[in-house]
Amino acid sequence: MRIGIVAPPWLPVPPPGYGGIESAVDTLAVALQAAGNEVVLAASDDSTCPVERLPGFPPADPTAVGSTLEELRHVALAYPQLTGVDVIHDHTLAGPLYRNRPPRVPVAATVHGPFVPAMLDVYRAMSRDVSLVAISHSQAATAAGVRVSRVIHHAIQYVDVPVGAGRGGYACFLGRMDPSKGVLEAIRIARIAGIPLRIAAKMRDHSEHDYFTEVIRPLLGPSVEFIGELGTAEKYDLLGGALALVNPLQWAEPFGMVMIESLAAGTPVVATPRGSAPEIVDDGRTGYLRDGEAALVQALQRAGELDRGLCRMAVEERFGPERMASEHLELYRRMLGGNSQPQASVV
Amino acid sequence: MRIGIVAPPWLPVPPPGYGGIESAVDTLAVALQAAGNEVVLAASDDSTCPVERLPGFPPADPTAVGSTLEELRHVALAYPQLTGVDVIHDHTLAGPLYRNRPPRVPVAATVHGPFVPAMLDVYRAMSRDVSLVAISHSQAATAAGVRVSRVIHHAIQYVDVPVGAGRGGYACFLGRMDPSKGVLEAIRIARIAGIPLRIAAKMRDHSEHDYFTEVIRPLLGPSVEFIGELGTAEKYDLLGGALALVNPLQWAEPFGMVMIESLAAGTPVVATPRGSAPEIVDDGRTGYLRDGEAALVQALQRAGELDRGLCRMAVEERFGPERMASEHLELYRRMLGGNSQPQASVV
Numbered sequence: 001m002r003i004g005i006v007a008p009p010w011l012p013v014p015p016p017g018y019g020g021i022e023s024a025v026d027t028l029a030v031a032l033q034a035a036g037n038e039v040v041l042a043a044s045d046d047s048t049c050p051v052e053r054l055p056g057f058p059p060a061d062p063t064a065v066g067s068t069l070e071e072l073r074h075v076a077l078a079y080p081q082l083t084g085v086d087v088i089h090d091h092t093l094a095g096p097l098y099r100n101r102p103p104r105v106p107v108a109a110t111v112h113g114p115f116v117p118a119m120l121d122v123y124r125a126m127s128r129d130v131s132l133v134a135i136s137h138s139q140a141a142t143a144a145g146v147r148v149s150r151v152i153h154h155a156i157q158y159v160d161v162p163v164g165a166g167r168g169g170y171a172c173f174l175g176r177m178d179p180s181k182g183v184l185e186a187i188r189i190a191r192i193a194g195i196p197l198r199i200a201a202k203m204r205d206h207s208e209h210d211y212f213t214e215v216i217r218p219l220l221g222p223s224v225e226f227i228g229e230l231g232t233a234e235k236y237d238l239l240g241g242a243l244a245l246v247n248p249l250q251w252a253e254p255f256g257m258v259m260i261e262s263l264a265a266g267t268p269v270v271a272t273p274r275g276s277a278p279e280i281v282d283d284g285r286t287g288y289l290r291d292g293e294a295a296l297v298q299a300l301q302r303a304g305e306l307d308r309g310l311c312r313m314a315v316e317e318r319f320g321p322e323r324m325a326s327e328h329l330e331l332y333r334r335m336l337g338g339n340s341q342p343q344a345s346v347v
Numbered sequence: 348m349r350i351g352i353v354a355p356p357w358l359p360v361p362p363p364g365y366g367g368i369e370s371a372v373d374t375l376a377v378a379l380q381a382a383g384n385e386v387v388l389a390a391s392d393d394s395t396c397p398v399e400r401l402p403g404f405p406p407a408d409p410t411a412v413g414s415t416l417e418e419l420r421h422v423a424l425a426y427p428q429l430t431g432v433d434v435i436h437d438h439t440l441a442g443p444l445y446r447n448r449p450p451r452v453p454v455a456a457t458v459h460g461p462f463v464p465a466m467l468d469v470y471r472a473m474s475r476d477v478s479l480v481a482i483s484h485s486q487a488a489t490a491a492g493v494r495v496s497r498v499i500h501h502a503i504q505y506v507d508v509p510v511g512a513g514r515g516g517y518a519c520f521l522g523r524m525d526p527s528k529g530v531l532e533a534i535r536i537a538r539i540a541g542i543p544l545r546i547a548a549k550m551r552d553h554s555e556h557d558y559f560t561e562v563i564r565p566l567l568g569p570s571v572e573f574i575g576e577l578g579t580a581e582k583y584d585l586l587g588g589a590l591a592l593v594n595p596l597q598w599a600e601p602f603g604m605v606m607i608e609s610l611a612a613g614t615p616v617v618a619t620p621r622g623s624a625p626e627i628v629d630d631g632r633t634g635y636l637r638d639g640e641a642a643l644v645q646a647l648q649r650a651g652e653l654d655r656g657l658c659r660m661a662v663e664e665r666f667g668p669e670r671m672a673s674e675h676l677e678l679y680r681r682m683l684g685g686n687s688q689p690q691a692s693v694v
Contacts, residue, residue: 068415068440073465076444076472093415097423099446100472118420125423125447206553 001332004085004105005029006095007043009057009074010065014049017229018176018202020257021112024135024154025049025091028328031155031321035329040085042078054081062204068094076100087332093122096130106335108133108149108328114254115142131335133328136276139254150331153279154255155324158315161264164240166308170196171270171300172242174235174258177201177208177216182248182272187219188293189246189270193300196223197246200230200238239265244287244303247271248296256280263287264315266308270299280319286311348679351432351452352376353442354390356404356421357412361396364576365523365549367604368459371482371501372396372438375675378502378668382676387432389425401428409551415441423447434679440469443477453682455480455496455675461601462489478682480675483623486601497678500626501602502671505662508611511587513655517543518617518647519589521582521605524548524555524563529595529619534566535640536593536617540647543570544593547577547585586612591634591650594618595643603627610634611662613655617646627666633658 005028011019014026025043029051033039039051044060047053056077064070075095082088083102089110090096096109108131113119123132123146131149134140140148171190175181183199190197203212212226220226230238239245245262253275260280262269269287271277281287286306288299352375358366361373372390376398380386386398391407394400403424411417422442429435430449436457437443443456456473457480460466470479470493478496481487487495518537522528530546537544550559559573567573577585586592592609600622607627609616616634618624628634633653635646 066414066416068413068418069465069469071415072441072444073468076468080472094419094441094444097419097441097446099444099448100475101446118416121420121423122416125419125427128447 001087001329001336002038002040002085003032003332004078004082004088005039005041006075006078006082006088006090006092007041007047008092009044009070010060010062011044012060013041013043013047017231020154020255021091023156023257024110024112027155027157027321028089028324030157031325032328035322035325037329040082042074042081054078056081071095072098087335089328089332090130096126097122106131106332108331108335110135110152111139111143111148112254114139114252115144115146120144120146131331133331135255136279138252138275138279142252149334150327152324152327152331153276153319154257154260155319155321156257156260156264156315157321158264158312158319161236161261162240163264163266163308163312164236164242166241166243166267166304168241168243170198170242171244171246171303172238173197173199173201173246174230174239174261175201175247177203177212179211179215180249180251180253182246182250183216184219185248185250185293185296186246187216187224189248189296189300191224192293193297195243195300197225198238198242199224199226200228200235201226202229204229235261236265239267242267244300245269245271246296246300247277249274249277251275253277259287260315260319263311263319266312268303268306268308268311270296270303272296282314286314348434348676348683349385349387349432350379350679351425351429351435352386352388353422353425353429353435353437353439354388354394355439356391356417357407357409358391359407360388360390360394364578367501367602368438370503370604371457371459374502374504374668375436375671377504378672379675382669382672384676387429389421389428401425403428418442419445434682436675436679437477443473444469453478453679455678455682457482457499458486458490458495459601461486461599462491462493467491467493478678480678482602483626485599485622485626489599496681497674499671499674499678500623500666501604501607502666502668503604503607503611503662504668505611505659505666508583508608509587510611510613510655510659511583511589513588513590513614513651515588515590517545517589518591518593518650519585519614520544520546520548520593521577521586521608522548522594524550524559526558526562527596527598527600529593529597530563531566532595532597532640532643533593534563534571536595536643536647537571539640540644542590542647544572545585545589546571546573547575547582548573549576551576582608583612586614589614591647592616592618593643593647594624596621596624598622600624606634607662607666610658610666613659615650615653615655615658617643617650619643629661633661
């Protein structure tokens with residue numbers, strides 16, 4: 001099968017640092033190709049994903065995230081070059097609603113964000129002739145009135161991830177410097193638990209800087225350290241040395257990439273049972289899902305006892321690229337077998 | 348004719364303060380209705396434009412300007428309600444590229460911004476099946492490779508604008524607190540000319556506040572006064588009392604609404620000959636078009652001698668709503684007579 005994939009224009013594929021969508025696109029593209037398909041990727045010019053790439057795109061522009069003009073331009077450059085594909089899988093918001101789609105090529109779109117009201121209006125319109133992929137059952141359950149064709153969890157190229165021994169004597173937080181990610185709660189939990197915490201976070205936007213300066217920086221100290229935004233190798237060093245990832249999410253995150261990254265490194269996850277967390281973490285086996293500070297503190301204190309081999313095995317069994325590719329291929333075949341309309345709803 | 352108009356979602360139509368696009372949409376909608384057409388407007392819920400309005404839109408959200416999600420939502424709410432119209436005239440960017448357009452209804456789109464490279468890519472794609480309206484010949488001349496169907500200047504409901512006597516003993520600047528608008532140059536020119544300057548400007552965004560604080564505020568003094576962003580009545584008071592509008596634009600503005608507002612109030616315009624200025628101002632008759640500080644200073648010193656009646660008359664003859672409506676109706680009839688493709692290029 002020849003598959004056209006459209007990535008967003010904001011970050012390269014794969015992303016050098018933070019970037020959940022672009023990581024997922026990279027993993028999917030490589031895995032589809034490894035499964036014997038031709039993959040052609042529309043992505044920013046500085047992308048390095050080792051599949052065929054469409055020419056003519058400018059380099060990634062993270063400062064333009066969410067800009068209609070930049071996204072429409074990206075889509076207007078991509079679609080005329082996608083006439084020779086069997087299916088299109090679009091990861092942008094504007095692309096699946098773009099007018100000049102090649103005729104008779106079915107389109108799938110992955111919903112990467114939460115179904116807030118404005119999103120619901122847009123996806124209701126989109127689901128008329130696009131097969132929508134949700135990234136967790138938690139997310140799909142909030143898709144009121146939107147036809148979701150299939151839930152497919154993200155994956156990780158775990159063979160590239162070294163399993164760490166977890167002997168660094170610290171817990172870690174990885175994410176964005178944003179209240180929704182629970183960085184403040186992570187600090188409180190680690191401090192009460194008496195376990196040092198290392199915080200690695202994306203911090204580029206104004207709001208992220210402000211939150212750090214006003215709320216987080218005053219709480220740093222010898223046992224709570226901020227180490228900036230990490231590249232891939234440093235990230236897995238941090239995870240591999242940690243006795244646990246502390247992920248006290250304050251919102252229903254559609255899919256928590258960081259949790260499968262942590263498990264791939266052998267590191268158990270201590271999380272609130274929100275969003276996709278219960279679909280990723282096996283409570284009592286690869287981590288603990290707890291609500292409330294006291295319960296999370298206790299969970300963190302016990303997390304070091306969990307079997308790191310089981311954490312890694314959970315990823316190999318359930319969050320590997322082959323599984324992600326084969327579930328997508330099943331969907332694409334269903335789209336090609338019938339018409340481009342969603343043919344079943346899982347919700 | 349029944350005409351569907353789609354306004355952007357960022358400001359109400361008409362706008363209570365600054366808002367060139369929304370002013371133009373308001374003037375056009377009212378004038379088309381006055382010319383005997385049915386007009387139905389898709390605009391934010393807090394709009395007051397006295398034509399039929401589509402239901403179901405949230406109130407305007409100026410903080411979301413340029414957001415793909417908000418614009419796609421607006422478009423997804425508008426288009427399914429536009430099935431009963433003869434033509435659609437869309438003033439958003441995403442709308443004319445939206446997939447689920449009612450069949451066989453031709454679409455026109457006004458290009459409100461400058462043709463920067465990303466815009467050119469988007470409008471090249473758009474002009475496949477949309478009739479594009481440019482708002483000045485200056486703007487149309489930069490539309491490399493884009494088919495422009497017609498140039499139509501904006502208009503103003505001049506009957507509502509009181510003609511002022513220009514006896515306030517000051518010049519004025521009206522615009523956005525942005526370097527491109529020439530507010531710094533206006534201060535320099537007025538100061539050297541020995542004429543007091545009153546500055547009214549939109550100042551809401553971070554960058555506008557920063558520019559004011561860092562560059563403009565230190566230059567204020569007894570003869571150079573900043574009076575904030577004005578409502579409509581205050582704006583015409585300011586213009587009517589001014590001996591001239593100082594508009595030393597530093598960029599090729601596609602259409603300068605403020606210049607026809609000034610002329611409608613009887614107030615001559617001293618401007619740089621950039622963008623649309625030469626299409627609006629008759630040099631030596633309704634103002635002066637000059638490059639360079641010394642020439643602009645001299646022009647400002649002489650502007651008070653120009654005939655304010657001629658300024659107003661220029662607007663009545665060339666920038667009235669009837670002219671704007673009839674030129675649009677000619678375009679719509681041409682679109683209906685043939686197909687929805689642009690049928691002629693003026694560039």
